[in-house]
Amino acid sequence: MNSAASSAGDGVTPKTVVKDTARRQLVERGAAGLSLDGVARACGLALTDVEAVFPHRDDLLTALVIDAYDASGAAMEQADEAAVKAGAPAGARLLAVTRALRQWSFANPGEFTLIYGSPVPGYHAPQDTVPPASRTPGVLAGIVRSALVGGELTPPRRAVPGPPLLLPAAVEAFGGVPEAPFSDIIERGIVLWSNLIGLLVFQVFSRTHDSVRDESAFFDYSIAVAAESIGLVVPSGEPTD
Template structure:
C-alpha cells in the first residue's frame, strides 16, 4: 500500500464520518423520513454527485446509520455486562448502559426504535447488529439458569408456545419444564427495556415519574422477576 493510497483511504473515512454526522443532525431536525442526500451535500459544501460515490441512495445512508446505531448501543450494553458479578447484576448494568446511550444519542435511538421510515426496507445486514442486545439478554438468562440462579415461574404461561420456530429452532426448541415458557418470558426483558427508555426519551413519563433513574431500575426489576432473574438494586 502506497502513501497516496493510505491518504485517500483516510480522506474517504473522514468524509464518510462527516456525511454520517450531518445526516444524524438532519434526523434531529427533520426526522428520518425527510433525510435527503442533497441536504447533506449542501451542509458539507459538496456536489451531490460526490456524495453519491459514498452512498448511492438515501436508503444506503439510512442503513449505514442504523447499523452504526445498533452496533454502538449493543457495544455499550456488552461492555457494561462484562465482569464477575451475578447475571442479574450484570443485566442491570447493561440496561443502565442502554439508557445512558439513548439519552446521549436520542436521534439515533429514535431511528432504530422509533417509527418505521416510510418506504424503507431494512436489508439483511442490519439483523446481526439489531440482535446484539437480545443475544446479550439471552446469554445472561441462560447463564443464570446454568448457575441455578433462575427461579421457575409461580404461574407458567398456558400453552401452546407463543414464540415462532424461527427463534426456537436455533435454541434447540423450547426449554424443558419448569422453564418451557422461558423464551416468552425473556422477551419481556427486552421489550420492557426498550419501552421504558422510549417513554422517557419521548416525554411520555413527564409529570408522571418523580425519579427517572429509580423508576428505570424498578422496571428492570419487575420485568426480571417475571423471568425469575434476581436483579439486586443499590449497586
C-alpha cells in the same frame, strides 16, 4: 475551506463526514426529513460526492441503522463484560446492560428514534440490518441463559398456556427450549426485551417526566419488576455510576 475539505485534510473519509452530518440531521429533522441533497449541502460536499458513497437515501439510512444497532449493542456488551469480570450475579449484569442501553439512548436520541421510533415512510430495512439488531436481545438472552445454567432463576408460578409461541429461529438462537419448569423462559425473555424497549421509548420521548420524580431510579425499579417475570432478582441500591 469547507467542512468536508477540512475533514478530508484530517484523514476523515467522505463516508464518515456524510454519516456524521446525517446523524445531526436525524436530531434536527428526523429520519423522514433526511435527504442526500440536504446532507450534501450541510457538509459542504457536492451531491455527486455523496452519491458516490451512498447512491440512494435508503443506503444512507441503512448505514445509520446498522451503526446505531452496533453502537448500542457494543455498549451493552461492554457493560456485561465489565460486570462479569467483577463477579456480578445475573441480576446485577442485567441492570448494568440495561443502564448502558439507557445511557446510549439518551446520548444518541436521533439514532435511538431511528431504530426504535416510528417507521420511516418508504424505507424497508434490508437483511443486512438483522445481525446488528440482534445484538441487544442477544446480550439479554446470554444473561438469562447464564442465570438458568447457574441456578439463579426462580421457577415461574404460571407457564405460558397452549402451544409454543415462538418461531424456530428464536428457539435456535437461545440454544433450544429448556426443560420444565423453565420451558417458557424464551417467551418471558422476549417480554423482558419488549418491556425494556418500551420503557426507553417512554423515557427518551419524555412520557414519564410529569409522573415520575426520579426517572433513573424508576428505570431501575422497572427493570427489577420486569426481571421478576423470568425469575431473576435485580439487586436494589446498586450505584448508578
